[in-house]
Amino acid sequence: MRIISSLLLLTLFISAALAQTGARVSGTLVENGNPVGNEKIVLITPDGILSTKTDEDGKYTFESVADGKYVLSHGGRNAAVTVVNGVITISKFGEVVVVATGTTQPLSNTAKSVSVIENREVRERNEISLADALSTIPGFRVQQLGGFGRTATIKTRGLRNHDTAILIDGFRLRDPAAITGDASPFISDFSLANVSRIEVLRGSGSSIYGTNAIGGVVDFQTPEPKSGFHGGLVGEYGGMGLKRVRGNIGDGTKDGKFGFNTGLSRIVFSEGIDGEDDAHNTNFQGRVDYNPLLKTNISGRVFLSDAFVRLNGNPDTVGALPAITQIIDAEEGINFSTDAN
Secondary structure, three states, rough: OOHHHHHHHHHHHHHHHHOEEEEEEEEEEEEOOOOOOOOEEEEEEOEEEEEEOOOEEEEEEEEEOOOOEEEEEOEEEEEEEEOOOOOOEEOOOOOOOOOOOOOOOEEHOOOOHHHHHHHHHHHHOOEEEEEHHHHOOOOEEEEEEEOOOOEEEEEOOOOOOHHEEEEEEEEEEOOOOOOOOOOOHHHHEEEOOOEEEEEEEEOHHHHOOOOOOEEEEEEEEEEOOOOOHHHHHHEEEEEEOOEEEEEEEEEEOOOEEEEEEEEEEEEEEEEOOOOOOOEEEEEEEEEEEEEEEEEEEEEEEEEEEEEOOOOOOOEEEEOOOOOOOOOOOEEOOOEOOOOOO
């Protein structure tokens, strides 16, 4: 009995030692040159999500990390982590993209043409809609038939409107009523109420994302929930009857198992150019994450939009049309009628 007990005890010691092998992934979370303390930070592995919190000095540690490729995530920003023979390499936050290959990959290692629009850029440029944000991307032609709320289309590298796929956190957005099955009818109504970043792939993505992606892919990413109640409110007032208000709130448990983020925006143009080109849009965007177990994640997205646009009719002719070779001085009420709202 003593021999058996000794062998069992030795086996337990060896198992415990093997379980503790692996590298220690550690670092300091810094934003704007200052350490960020008491913030949740997660390490995404093939087997699940490991979470921890930074200390008062912004330092974090993950123990016993085996060789492989991982993603370090905080506040919607990602960094690539590579462990090879105990040697750890961590990229800078924000340099990791998903849209190029369907998996996380450092931007510097991406062979395809990828552009990233961060939330900070959206705020600094004061962009209202997704169409506004994409208009700055090289190789993208965003055409809008009028002002705010009018139909908008995207042409990537000269291809057709429906050759660019729209994703929300990696999930395809489609209009089931559209003949081509793309998301073009929704582009003009997509306001930036709750956005973390926008990743744009210029070039064919059909091998990963299927149809309507031969020209490119746009991935609209919402912020990841974080612990602690937080929020913001912004209001604007401008010409042509512009009134805009946007608010965001979010919260999450300290253990990181549950969290949510919501955003609500209301945009109104009550006048327009001729005083009767009014348009308004109400947009609600929400995200809920629940992690009951280490390898279990339940996540949901809600996008609601209510839009109204008053369209002008084209000028119409009055009476018989002149001959093709005849040039006349058109007069309102005699040769044509004005736009009808």
